[in-house]
Amino acid sequence: EAQVTQNPRYLITVTGKKLTVTCSQNMNHEYMSWYRQDPGLGLRQIYYSMNVEVTDKGDVPEGYKVSRKEKRNFPLILESPSPNQTSLYFCASSLPSTGLNSPLHFGNGTRLTVT
């Protein structure tokens, strides 16, 4: 089944403890992206990647890092999480990277709580 898989689904951590949220897709998609969703603010893009080793900032990149070493994986790294990064995170992918008419496929989300 074609899908975008995020892990973990739920994560509770403490301020300053480095964490990684994984995202994997099995559709050979070039484009991948991370969003956070907060009440009243909708979905905001954090980072995106057009292809392996190509990443760029979205609207809210501060406090986050990403890497794209393989086409299928696009992990989101929080080096020193803070409470304002408590949010619902979504990963998405699409094919091809320059396809303005390519639908996005989203994962089921990761709910992160930073205390």
Next chain:
Amino acid sequence: DAKTTQPNSMESNEEEPVHLPCNHSTISGTDYIHWYRQLPSQGPEYVIHGLTSNVNNRMASLAIAEDRKSSTLILHRATLRDAAVYYCILREPNAGGTSYGKLTFGQGTILTVHP
């Protein structure tokens, strides 16, 4: 970035048609109009997209104004399972035309379907 404007909420009765409007007055000629919906506790899912002509698929229809400054998502017979937040977004290249990766979601329209 081109932005979209949608009503905060709409209501419908089951088995009646629903017309969800979206304004995108700053749209440019190469921007595609995409619609996604988000069911409770799930990631957004693709509904439909178009460029200039009206589009139909098994889920919905998309009517695009002749000047492309607005569009309407049409659910022909609403069901209780269509209750969701509907997002209208523009998939657009960046200013230099070198990247198609940045996406901006608005607040979306909360659709309530009454039995």
